[in-house]
Amino acid sequence: MPIDDKDFVKLNYTGRVKETGDVFDTTYEDVAEEAGIKNDQKDYHPMVLAVGSSQLIPKLHDEIKGLEVGDKKTVEIPCEDAFGKRDPSLIKLIPMREFKRQNIKPFVGMPLTLEGNPGVVRTISGGRVRVDFNHELAGKDIVYDLEIVDTIQDDAEKIKGLIEVYYGNPNLDVEKTEIEIEDGVAKITLDKLSGFEQRTVQEVTLSKFRVARETYENIEGIEKVQFIDEFEKPEPEEETEEEADSEEVAPEVLPDDEE
Structure with a gap:
């Protein structure tokens, strides 16, 4: 039966950057380990997806609809339908003194959050720190390998x-x-x-x-x-017969003058 909106499916997938082939996400442990992105805190198995929900980018939901259990499909998604184009306005120059004031020593590649927005330090030069608040996959076309494992009723x-x-x-x-x-x-x-x-x-x-x-x-x-x-x-734990039998009553000891 073809999959439609609000159906729940078990989905295996691997996401790759089209230009380089680099894997950025997967439900397969061996693929994650080979790509060097394995997370020891994550259980690798098919994810449960509510089709049409906000779990994945909208374009993927469109590609999943109409598939059936057992189907496999490779989907290419241009950057504008994936994580968006790179936005130059999301690259900020922050004075080094702001980091010193908070006792932070920035370095290239350092992740940080400013006013709830995640970013990455790109360069440090001339007393200024260049921070990129674009999504790490912004501006990149991506490819997903999909497999519909099962549906959930x-x-x-x-x-x-x-x-x-x-x-x-x-x-x-x-x-x-x-x-x-x-x-x-x-x-x-x-x-x-x-x-x-x-x-x-x-x-x-x-x-x-x-x-x-x-x-x-x-x-x-x-x-x-x-x-x-x-x-x-x-x-409360019940006392076993063996424990009860092992308890001995201490004999009464009388002073010498009472014997």
């Missing part, structure tokens, strides 16, 4: 896939996440490891919002998403 499995994509906690075990869907409400109880994250409250809240938005926008019948924090008192 179960709504709870769809949500688990979205959690893997958007929640961003490498220690979270999605299989230990509980999902209950009733009367248009999806109740999500995350794996308990999610309560011990090294992220800010704002980052965690944004991750949950992304999961919720993609859920109610792409799964028919779900109007509300609730995340439930649950902490359960552990049951």
Whole structure:
């Protein structure tokens, strides 16, 4: 059956820069390792994609629609339909004194964020630092190799896939996440490891919002998403017979004058 908007698919892909062939993203561990971009914090397996969502660039969604399970396809995407053309206005010259004031020693290739915008230091010269705020793939035509592995019909499995994509906690075990869907409400109880994250409250809240938005926008019948924090008192450990038998009662010792 041809894939259409709001269908959930399991997708394998590899993204390459057309001009150089350099791999910048992939779902295959061996490809990532060979390209030198392997991330030890990432699980490499087919990603769950809600077709038509904001997960991938729009052009890719257009190319996926109409495919079926088992289909493979290579797609070339010009820069204007991928990550945009390079914008000279996004290259800023920042005085070195601004870095010194914050006790930062910049270097070429250093990533940084200014007013929420990620950038990279390109040059340092004459007391000024040239920072490029264009996307790293801006101005580059790209090629994607796609493979439709499967489709997902179960709504709870769809949500688990979205959690893997958007929640961003490498220690979270999605299989230990509980999902209950009733009367248009999806109740999500995350794996308990999610309560011990090294992220800010704002980052965690944004991750949950992304999961919720993609859920109610792409799964028919779900109007509300609730995340439930649950902490359960552990049951006391029962004493085994062996432990009980091993406990000896100390004999009563009387003073000499009471014997």
